[in-house]
Structures are given as C-alpha cells and as structure tokens.
Amino acid sequence: MNTTPSGTFDVAVIGAGIVGSAIARKLAGYELGVALLDARDDVGDGTSKANTAILHTGFDARPGTLEARLVREGYRLLSEYAGRTGIPVERTGALLVAWNAEELAALPGLREKAERNGYDRTEIVGPDEVYRQVPHLGEGALGGLTVPDESIICTWTVNLALATEAVLRGATLLLNRAVRAVEERDGVTVLRTSGGEVRARWVVNAAGLGADVIDRLFGHDRFTVTPRRGELLVYDKLARPLVDRIVLPVPTALGKGVLISPTIYGNVMLGPTAEDLTDRTDTATSAEGLAFLLGKGEKLMPELLREEVSATYAGLRAASDHADYLIEADAGRRYILAGGIRSTGLTSGMAVAEHVAELAGEAGLPLVPREDLPEPPRMPNLGEAYLRPYQDAARIAADPAYGTVVCFCERVTAGEIRDAFRSPIPPASLEGLRRRTRVMNGRCQGFFCGAEVKKLMGAAGGSAPAPCPPSPEDGR
Amino acid sequence: MTTGTTTLTPAVVIVGAGPSGLSAARELAPKVDGGVLVLERESTAGGIPRHSDHPGYGIRDMRRFMSGPAYARRLVRQAEAAGATIRTNATVTNWAGDRVIEATTPQGRIRVEARAVVLATGARERPRPARLIPGDRARGVYTTGHLQNLVHLHHGKVGRRAVIAGAELVSWSAALTLREAGCRTVLMTTEYPRPDSYLLFSAPGRLLFGTRVATRTRVTRIIGRPALEAVEIENLDTGARRIVECDTLVLTGDWIPDHELARTGGIALDPGTKGPLVDSALRTDRPGVFAAGNVLHPVDTADIAALDGVHVARSVLAWLDGRGTPAGQVRLVADPPFRWVAPEILRPGDPAPARRRLLLWTDRHIPFPRIVLRQSGKVVASRRLWWPAAPGRVFRVPSDVLRGVDPAGGTVHVGVDA
Numbered sequence: 001m002n003t004t005p006s007g008t009f010d011v012a013v014i015g016a017g018i019v020g021s022a023i024a025r026k027l028a029g030y031e032l033g034v035a036l037l038d039a040r041d042d043v044g045d046g047t048s049k050a051n052t053a054i055l056h057t058g059f060d061a062r063p064g065t066l067e068a069r070l071v072r073e074g075y076r077l078l079s080e081y082a083g084r085t086g087i088p089v090e091r092t093g094a095l096l097v098a099w100n101a102e103e104l105a106a107l108p109g110l111r112e113k114a115e116r117n118g119y120d121r122t123e124i125v126g127p128d129e130v131y132r133q134v135p136h137l138g139e140g141a142l143g144g145l146t147v148p149d150e151s152i153i154c155t156w157t158v159n160l161a162l163a164t165e166a167v168l169r170g171a172t173l174l175l176n177r178a179v180r181a182v183e184e185r186d187g188v189t190v191l192r193t194s195g196g197e198v199r200a201r202w203v204v205n206a207a208g209l210g211a212d213v214i215d216r217l218f219g220h221d222r223f224t225v226t227p228r229r230g231e232l233l234v235y236d237k238l239a240r241p242l243v244d245r246i247v248l249p250v251p252t253a254l255g256k257g258v259l260i261s262p263t264i265y266g267n268v269m270l271g272p273t274a275e276d277l278t279d280r281t282d283t284a285t286s287a288e289g290l291a292f293l294l295g296k297g298e299k300l301m302p303e304l305l306r307e308e309v310s311a312t313y314a315g316l317r318a319a320s321d322h323a324d325y326l327i328e329a330d331a332g333r334r335y336i337l338a339g340g341i342r343s344t345g346l347t348s349g350m351a352v353a354e355h356v357a358e359l360a361g362e363a364g365l366p367l368v369p370r371e372d373l374p375e376p377p378r379m380p381n382l383g384e385a386y387l388r389p390y391q392d393a394a395r396i397a398a399d400p401a402y403g404t405v406v407c408f409c410e411r412v413t414a415g416e417i418r419d420a421f422r423s424p425i426p427p428a429s430l431e432g433l434r435r436r437t438r439v440m441n442g443r444c445q446g447f448f449c450g451a452e453v454k455k456l457m458g459a460a461g462g463s464a465p466a467p468c469p470p471s472p473e474d475g476r
Numbered sequence: 477m478t479t480g481t482t483t484l485t486p487a488v489v490i491v492g493a494g495p496s497g498l499s500a501a502r503e504l505a506p507k508v509d510g511g512v513l514v515l516e517r518e519s520t521a522g523g524i525p526r527h528s529d530h531p532g533y534g535i536r537d538m539r540r541f542m543s544g545p546a547y548a549r550r551l552v553r554q555a556e557a558a559g560a561t562i563r564t565n566a567t568v569t570n571w572a573g574d575r576v577i578e579a580t581t582p583q584g585r586i587r588v589e590a591r592a593v594v595l596a597t598g599a600r601e602r603p604r605p606a607r608l609i610p611g612d613r614a615r616g617v618y619t620t621g622h623l624q625n626l627v628h629l630h631h632g633k634v635g636r637r638a639v640i641a642g643a644e645l646v647s648w649s650a651a652l653t654l655r656e657a658g659c660r661t662v663l664m665t666t667e668y669p670r671p672d673s674y675l676l677f678s679a680p681g682r683l684l685f686g687t688r689v690a691t692r693t694r695v696t697r698i699i700g701r702p703a704l705e706a707v708e709i710e711n712l713d714t715g716a717r718r719i720v721e722c723d724t725l726v727l728t729g730d731w732i733p734d735h736e737l738a739r740t741g742g743i744a745l746d747p748g749t750k751g752p753l754v755d756s757a758l759r760t761d762r763p764g765v766f767a768a769g770n771v772l773h774p775v776d777t778a779d780i781a782a783l784d785g786v787h788v789a790r791s792v793l794a795w796l797d798g799r800g801t802p803a804g805q806v807r808l809v810a811d812p813p814f815r816w817v818a819p820e821i822l823r824p825g826d827p828a829p830a831r832r833r834l835l836l837w838t839d840r841h842i843p844f845p846r847i848v849l850r851q852s853g854k855v856v857a858s859r860r861l862w863w864p865a866a867p868g869r870v871f872r873v874p875s876d877v878l879r880g881v882d883p884a885g886g887t888v889h890v891g892v893d894a
Contacts, residue, residue, distance in 0.1 A: 411569065
C-alpha cells in the first residue's frame with residue numbers, strides 16, 4: 001500500500017525535525033506510503049538544530065506526565081539507536097550545583113523526584129566533592145546532586161539519521177513545503193503548501209514552532225506555541241579541559257537556568273538564555289542576552305570567560321501554554337497532533353514516534369509491519385571522542401580525500417564534504433553542510449577555509465544534486 | 477604506531493609556510509645535516525601574502541617593493557632552492573613527543589621526529605562570534621582573511637556597499653580588495669579617537685577611496701537575514717546609534733595567534749600576546765622547540781615576520797650544535813597603555829632580539845612616546861622616540877634600551893612616561 005497513482009500518500013508527516021523524522025521513520029516501517037514535509041530547505045532546520053544537545057535521563061521531569069514517560073523511554077531508545085547508527089554520544093554525567101541555602105535545601109526533593117521518575121542513580125554531594133568533580137567551578141558552591149547518566153549527543157546527526165532512515169525505508173521527503181491550508185476531499189486530506197498540493201489519508205502534525213497554527217487549520221484550538229529564544233555561547237576547544245561534565249543549576253520557578261556543558265564537538269557551551277518572543281523566525285542574538293550569559297559565566301566559571309568564543313547561537317524552543325506534551329489522535333479527521341514538545345524532544349523523539357504509531361493504530365491506521373526493512377544508516381562521525389576521518393590512517397590510505405583537510409579548525413576533510421553531497425539527504429545550503437560535517441564551525445569561522453568551502457559547494461552543484469543511492473558510512 | 481603512518485626524521489621541522497617559516501627554511505636548509513621539512517596545511521605555500529594582492533611586500537627583508545603574491549612565490553622559490561622540502565595540504569594535528577608531531581596529508585598520516593621544531597603558525601583575525609557582535613546570522617560578514625581569500629584566490633563575488641570595522645593597516649588592505657571586487661566602502665569604523673594606520677593611508681586613503689572614517693565608533697548590531705542589509709553603529713562617547721545600510725561587513729584587525737599547537741603541546745604562552753612565551757633567541761620553554769613570526773606578535777608586517785625567520789634560524793643552528801640555553805633570565809612585562817611586549821624573556825649572553833627591536837602593542841595613540849623601563853622599581857632606561865605609538869600596528873623600540881637592565885635582577889616593566 002504505497003502511494004496511489006493519483007499521488008495520495010497514506011500518511012503525511014508535517015515537520016522534519018527530530019520528532020517528525022522519528023515519526024516518519026517509524027511509520028515507514030509499516031506497509032505505508034509516507035511523506036515527510038518541511039517548510040524549510042533542509043531537515044532539522046528549526047528548533048531541532050540549536051538546543052543544548054543533552055540526552056536527558058528525565059530525572060527532573062514532572063512525575064506522572066506523558067513527557068516524563070516519553071523522555072525516559074526515549075533515552076533508552078535513542079541510546080540504543082545511537083550505538084547502531086554511529087550517532088556520537090558521550091556519557092559525561094551531570095552535576096547540579098547549589099549556590100545558596102535555598103538551592104541546597106531543594107536537592108533532596110530533586111533526588112526524590114528523580115526516583116519517582118524511575119531514576120535512582122542520583123547522589124547528593126558536599127562542596128568538596130563538587131570541586132573535585134569540577135575543579136574550575138567559580139567560588140561559592142555549597143553542594144550538588146550528581147546525575148551520572150546525563151549525556152551529550154550530536155543533535156544534528158540524530159535528526160539526520162532518523163530522516164535518512166525514513167528515506168531509506170521509502171518515505172518521500174518533501175522540502176520547501178510550508179503548509180498554508182488544509183482541505184478535506186473524499187476521505188483525503190489535501191495539504192496546500194508553498195510547494196504545491198500534497199494529498200494524504202492521514203496527517204501527523206509535528207510542526208514544532210508552527211504546530212499550533214497547523215492544528216487550527218484542522219479546526220482545533222488547543223494550545224499556543226510561544227517561541228522561546230535561547231542564546232548560547234560556544235567556547236573554543238582549548239577550553240574543553242576546564243569541564244568534563246554537564247554543570248547544571250538547580251531549577252527554579254523561573255526555568256532551568258544557565259548551564260555549562262562540554263559539547264560533542266569538543267567545545268564548551270554556556271547558556272541558554274530564555275526569552276519569550278512573538279516572531280517565530282527570529283534567531284538573532286542580542287546584546288542583552290550575550291551580556292547576561294557573560295555575567296552568569298563569570299560566577300559559574302571565571303576561567304572559561306578568558307577563552308575565545310568560537311560561536312554564538314540563538315535557537316528557538318517551542319514553549320507551550322500546555323503543561324505536558326500534547327499528543328492526541330482525531331480519528332474522524334485522520335489527524336494526529338504531536339505538539340507542545342519542548343526542548344526534551346531531542347531525547348524523547350523516538351518514544352514520541354512509538355506513541356504516535358500506537359495512537360494511529362488505535363484510531364484506525366492499518367499498521368502492517370514490513371519484513372524487508374533496510375539496515376539503519378551508518379552516520380558520519382562528528383564526535384570528537386571517536387575516530388574521525390583525518391585521524392584514520394587506514395581510511396586515508398584507501399581514499400586520499402579523507403587526508404585532505406579543508407576546514408583546519410574542525411579538521412573536516414574533502415572526503416566528508418563529498419560524502420555529504422552524495423548522501424540520501426544532501427545539504428541545500430552552507431548551513432546544511434555545516435550540520436553534516438562541522439565545516440566552518442570552528443574558531444576561525446571561515447578566515448582560512450570559507451572560500452574553499454564555497455568552491456566545493458559550487459562544484460557539488462549549486463542546486464542540490466539528486467539523491468544518490470545511499471553509501472553506508474563507517475562512522476566510528 | 478598506527479598502520480599506514482609514515483615516519484619522517486628531518487633535522488628540523490617547521491610548522492607553517494608563511495614568511496617566517498619559509499625564511500627560516502631558506503636559512504637553515506643549506507646549513508643543517510638531515511634536512512629541513514616545512515609543513516603547510518594550505519594547498520599552496522606562501523601564507524597570508526598570497527591573497528594580499530597589492531604592493532608593499534618585501535621591503536625590509538628583500539629590499540624590494542612587490543605584491544603579496546609575488547613575494548610569497550619568491551619566498552617559496554628561495555626555500556626550495558636552498559634545499560628545504562615543503563609539504564602542502566599537511567595539517568599538523570597533535571604532538572607525539574617533545575619534538576615529535578603528527579600530521580594528516582592526502583598521502584597519509586605522517587609522524588615527524590625532528591631534532592628541532594619551529595612553530596611559525598601565524599595569526600588570524602577574530603571572527604564575529606569572538607567579538608560578540610549581536611544580531612542576525614547574516615551572509616556577507618567577513619574577516620579580511622576570508623574576504624581576500626574569496627576575492628583574490630577564488631575570484632568570488634562580494635556585495636556593492638561595504639562597512640569596514642577597523643581603520644588599521646589591514647583595514648585599508650581590505651578596502652583595496654573590496655575596490656578590486658567592485659564593492660564600495662561607505663564607512664570605516666574605529667573605536668579609537670583617530671584612524672590608526674600610517675598617515676600614508678589615512679589621509680590620501682580617505683581621498684582615494686572616498687571613505688569616511690567614523691572614530692570612537694563600534695558596530696553594535698548586524699541586521700538582515702539571510703543576507704546582510706545594514707549594521708547598527710554606536711558612538712562610544714555619546715551613545716548615539718544609527719543604522720548604516722550595507723551588504724558587506726568586513727571585520728578587520730583584532731588578531732589572535734594561531735597558538736593551538738603550542739598550547740595543546742603544553743608550551744607556555746604569554747598572556748599578553750597569547751603566543752608562545754619566548755626569549756630573544758626565540759626559544760619556547762620546551763628545549764628544541766622555537767617560534768617565529770606573527771604567532772609571537774599579532775601582527776606585524778610580513779617582512780618583519782620573515783626576518784624573525786632569519787633570526788630563529790641562528791638559534792636553531794646553535795641548538796643543533798649542542799649549545800644549550802644560558803642560565804638565568806629576566807622577564808619583560810608590558811605596562812599600560814601597552815598590551816604586550818615581545819620577546820618576553822632576556823637571558824645573559826643571548827643575541828639581541830630580531831632586528832634589534834622590542835615589539836609592543838599600544839591601546840593609546842602617543843605621538844612621541846618616552847619609553848621607560850623599570851626594574852625592581854628603579855628606572856633603568858628612559859628614551860624619547862620620534863615616531864608614534866599607534867593602536868592597530870606594532871610599535872617598535874630599539875633594543876639597546878635594554879642595556880641598563882641587570883641580568884640578575886627582577887622583572888622589567890616597559891611603559892611610557894606620563
């Protein structure tokens with residue numbers, strides 16, 4: 001049961017972020033014709049691309065919520081998936097640091113909450129242990145709570161792996177399709193998009209920042225998404241020896257606060273800010289946001305501020321006025337909403353997909369498992385903790401392109417850039433190439449390689465080349 | 477050792493084939509047994525002058541007046557003629573011993589075990605993130621290096637209306653490049669009260685380019701997505717802000733040494749220059765590891781970097797001859813308005829610094845500065861100089877001011893008489 005001659009899909013998933021890609025991948029594992037739509041020119045170009053990239057245990061979720069359950073399950077699913085596909089993960093652990101009596105008093109409650117969330121490996125530690133674990137922490141820490149299984153992960157590769165596997169399983173990726181209107185015709189939903197009509201029997205809304213708008217097109221009025229801007233400072237790799245685990249503040253009523261974390265690329269991150277906006281596309285950084293982070297950083301880890309900043313990012317998270325994830329099926333409209341999935345969606349995405357499939361099955365979508373599923377893709381490794389092509393003598397000997405370093409700061413080779421353009425979902429822009437290879441993400445930001453990269457992109461075809469047959473990557 | 481890794485054992489390995497590395501190679505190659513290997517990560521040797529396609533190179537080292545690319549080619553020819561081996565596309569990735577480095581090349585991974593190492597890795601301009609300029613993530617924002625690479629080496633296109641942040645020597649170099657690319661520079665900004673470049677550029681430069689220089693001004697916001705539309709600038713004295721329409725922004729100056737290899741090797745850095753801490757013989761704190769060029773003084777002109785290369789070659793030869801580091805040292809420290817001084821260490825019996833000059837960087841313009849050296853609170857030298865100390869370029873002080881320094885004394889502070 002694939003698309004009919006008239007081009008009607010069984011399911012259209014709106015939004016190719018982590019949640020939408022995971023759903024499309026899951027549904028493409030059944031005998032279904034699946035379309036994965038996105039408004040942008042690439043997968044993972046919205047909220048999924050700029051987050052704190054932490055694989056959460058869910059220790060601090062609100063117990064009993066759908067979010068708590070799906071984050072817990074998602075942690076397990078994504079950890080396992082990362083191992084199979086080569087998504088880099090580092091189990092650094094986290095340390096929540098209490099800076100005043102009130103925060104110190106909150107630690108036992110957090111430990112108990114973690115236990116109610118099924119996570120029992122936290123431990124309350126005194127100041128000596130805090131400074132033993134993070135020697136460069138600023139003065140004044142009173143105690144902490146360890147969360148040994150919090151991990152860092154490459155959010156870009158997660159998104160790309162899920163979308164790539166969806167495509168390998170036969171899903172049709174339709175980029176540059178912003179959904180403008182929805183019509184119902186003879187049991188088929190017609191999505192009128194900026195790139196033409198897309199027809200599908202079932203529709204899954206995983207539109208992230210736009211999920212409430214799409215939801216209203218289906219006649220619902222359940223929630224409102226507020227874009228919450230988070231600005232981040234990414235420090236040079238030379239700062240990495242300062243901190244080897246995630247340093248979290250004790251959450252307060254005002255939110256989760258500012259953290260310091262190693263990144264999977266070998267840098268150190270300070271952020272995020274939390275600022276509610278009205279413009280759902282405004283990813284500018286602000287003088288106030290940067291000043292706020294520098295102020296926080298001065299207390300948290302003064303030595304970090306003496307290092308160079310490699311990048312500043314502003315990402316939008318989809319904050320919702322609904323306290324939990326909002327995942328519901330409307331059997332009559334053959335429509336499923338996966339909305340209100342805030343920053344935890346990176347961790348929970350695969351569990352959200354399982355949940356959506358279950359709801360869809362109950363609502364009447366026939367789910368017949370396919371028996372001829374291809375192997376999951378092996379993703380190129382972007383993680384600093386694992387072997388990268390420039391270090392791999394055997395690989396360079398087999399193909400000199402992996403010995404031709406194009407981006408000196410991030411040590412990205414011509415071979416990796418070539419592979420990105422030949423992959424099932426090639427980049428459509430420099431930004432897309434950066435997320436697939438790390439090219440130009442380093443300390444010089446193109447001083448040395450910017451022009452060379454532009455040339456390679458031109459050589460790869462100004463328009464994105466047609467998807468070639470997948471070439472499995474030996475990532476690790 | 478990993479399979480597929482080739483081991484090389486030259487007498488000297490030089491990291492970086494810019495003016496200082498190539499000059500060092502040219503001097504050393506005829507004089508050492510065992511060979512001189514230069515590793516360059518770019519596909520062409522020559523360094524920054526390759527993409528500075530305007531005259532003004534080679535003045536002090538070659539006694540010529542030539543273009544950047546011609547100068548770079550000449551340096552390469554000389555080094556090769558002298559017998560040095562230059563390997564391009566060779567990115568040094570890590571240390572594997574005190575004088576052992578590893579590199580990635582298209583021909584495979586290589587391990588280089590040398591008797592002496594010269595770090596000649598140069599400097600780069602801080603890009604937008606490091607300058608913490610807020611605003612949109614717009615296309616059309618460059619550093620001078622990125623711009624010149626794009627225009628001169630790749631013949632790429634830039635926009636039509638540019639703002640240049642900075643009014644230093646390198647900023648005018650960016651203006652020349654923009655003009656060649658058909659892009660008008662509508663404004664240059666500097667945070668200092670006056671343009672910082674040589675008068676040669678500042679006065680006729682303004683007439684030549686028709687460019688206004690806004691002093692005491694900084695760029696406070698980048699506007700436009702996906703492409704640059706304007707920048708917001710602020711007058712530092714009045715706080716007044718205004719919008720300047722442009723499709724190109726070039727961030728110039730604000731140099732930082734490419735010190736990563738030194739730092740990951742555990743070699744001591746000077747907090748002022750952020751480059752390796754060196755003595756007047758250009759030794760780092762690791763025996764047999766030397767440094768030369770703009771990684772030590774970000775940044776001086778290419779010819780000065782080249783003469784560093786000549787200077788370091790003598791020290792490398794002495795090391796290879798078995799001559800050790802003299803005992804005892806005096807530390808040099810820059811006092812405000814100076815940001816740094818290089819070299820930072822004096823040792824008894826060592827040669828004078830390269831070109832018999834101390835190099836300093838000032839944050840304030842002083843027309844005829846009186847340089848004062850104090851050691852243990854006592855003035856050991858005081859000299860009026862008849863050239864200005866100007867922000868945005870290296871201020872050079874004759875090293876004979878050091879004559880009164882007590883080689884057994886304490887730290888020497890280099891400042892100006894108020």
